[in-house]
Amino acid sequence: MSEERLMSKKKPAYPVCKKLDQYLEHYSRKIEIPIFYEDLLRFSGSVVVYDADDEDTLWVRVYYSEFDRIEIDNSLKKVYSILHSDGSNNIHQYLNIDAVDFCTFGNSKPFRIKVRNILNDNFTYFYVKKTDASRIYGLELEHMLSPYNLNFLVYKDTLIEEHIAGIPGDVFIKDMLPNCTESEKSQLAKEFVKFNERCMIRLLGDMRSYNYVIVPVHDFDHVVYRIRAIDFDQQCFEGKLKVYRPQFFKENFEMVELVRKKLKRDSVDQYKLEERSIVAKRILSSGARIKRLRSIGKKDTISTRENIEMLREQIYELTLDQQFRKSKTMGEVLDLALNFVRRNYEDVSMKQIIEHRIKI
Template identity: 80%
Template sequence: MSEEKLMSKKKPAYPVNEKLDGYLHRYSRKIEIPIFYEDLLRFSGSVVVYDSQGTDTLWVRVYYSDFEREEIDLSLKKVYSILHSDGSDRILEYLNVDAVDFCTFGNSKPFRIKVRNILNDNYTYFYVKKTDASRIYGLELEHMLSPYNLNFLVCGDTLIEEHIAGIPGDVFINDVLPKCTEPEKAQLAKEFVKFNERCMIRLLGDMRSYNYVIVPTHDFDHVVYKIRAIDFDQQCFEGKLKVYRPQFFKENYKMVELVRSKLQKHSVDQYKIEERSIVAKRILSSGDRIKRLLDACLIDEISLDENITKLKLEIYDMAKDLDFKKCKTMGEVLSLALDFVKRNYQDVNMRQIIGNDSNN
């Protein structure tokens, strides 16, 4: 299926409602920062950024007038201190802003900031973007329901995100995957099945290969690969269920082929059950935090009416739960989907407990 048919042309940015704003304040996501997204748009020129192979990365390196550069650099270093340290000025003299890059590709049009420690040349990145409510829901759900914690800040119309390290999926598929051993390929196939299931459960869409990274970790005598989402623009927006399943994007074709060649059907089913169970456990352990987030999402406008209608009927066809047909917002669809996963997990556990009791 082509992307034009699978994805909408453009997703609008949605404002933060009062409940979500209160949630961000409660969990220390809302904070005052010394610079805003609009300030970074005042660059006076730019040059194209190429990768090591001479390919256009779709990022441009921007530069500012001498009059503004000093103030912008100082403000960005303060943002780094707030994001990664205690927010004090003590570390600022040891930091240097090496680059400010701007990407016009995609919805969020982010700025990527490269900050270097001048004492040891270690560097890291963070991103400055325009605030989008659906993206915030995506970041928070990733923080609570995936194996990974995320660090981000919101101030008015500006969103600050930490960098997620890893090998971009498209680069990995083209350059690294062909060199992987057969056991590594089998392990990657398993991880893609679990990643695919996790995205569908929490309605995170558009996981084309350049929207996730592969993270290799050395464990004794082998390498373990994990897959992490890095783009959360398409949280709960699209109306087609396939958009929330990475397997249906042509950019992931080689990963899908890997699953077909390395895993038998019962293994695929086993890994799906494992992932659903892990997500259910995270929902249960997150307590009031996820409830407060979903309370804000229930009344929020983060999608189009036609998308909500289409998605709730497609999920009903799969889950056969009549409550999906009653949903009026995308937040209600999301909340019911997560509750469906949680209830199924609890029902299975209860049947096992009853079965064990009867055997005894």
């Protein structure tokens, strides 16, 4: 299925409602920052950023007038300090803003800020984006339901996100996957199955290969690969269930082939069950925080009526749970999906407890 038919051409940005704003403040996500997304749009010019193979990265390096540059650099150092330290100015003297890059591709059109420590030349990145409610839901759900914590800040119409380190999926598939050992390919197939299941459960869409990263972790005498989402623009928006399943994007064809070649059907089912169980445990352990977020989402507008009606029907066909047909918002669809996973996990766990008691 082509990309155009699978996804909407343009996703609008949704405003942060009052209750979500209060939620962000309660959990220290809402913090005053000295610069806005619009301030970075005042650049005087730009040059194309090429990769090591002289290919266009779709990022441009922007530059500012001398007066604006001083002000912007100081503000970005302050943002870095708020994001990664105590927010004081003490570390500013050790920081340099090496580059401000602007991405012309995709919905969010982010700025990527490269910050270098001048004492040791270590550097990192963070991103400045326009605030979008569905993206915030995506970041919070990733923080609670994935194996990874996320650090981000929201202030009015500006969103600051920390950089998620890893090898871009498309780069890995093209340059590194062919050189992986057979054992590594089997492990990658397992991780892709789990990643695919996790995205579907929490309704994170558009996980094409350039929207996630592969993270190699050295474990004793071998490398273990993990897959992490890095783009959360398509949280709970699209109406087609396939959008929330990375396996249906042509950019992931090689990963799907790995699964087909390396894993038996029973293994695939086992890994799906493992991931559903892990997500259910995270739902239970997240307690009041995820309950509050889900409650807010149920009353929020983060998609269109057409998409909601389409998705709730497709999930009903998958689960045969009549409750999905009663959903009026994407937040309600998500809430039911998470309840469905949690309930199945608890039912299986209770059955196992009863069977154990009968045996003894």
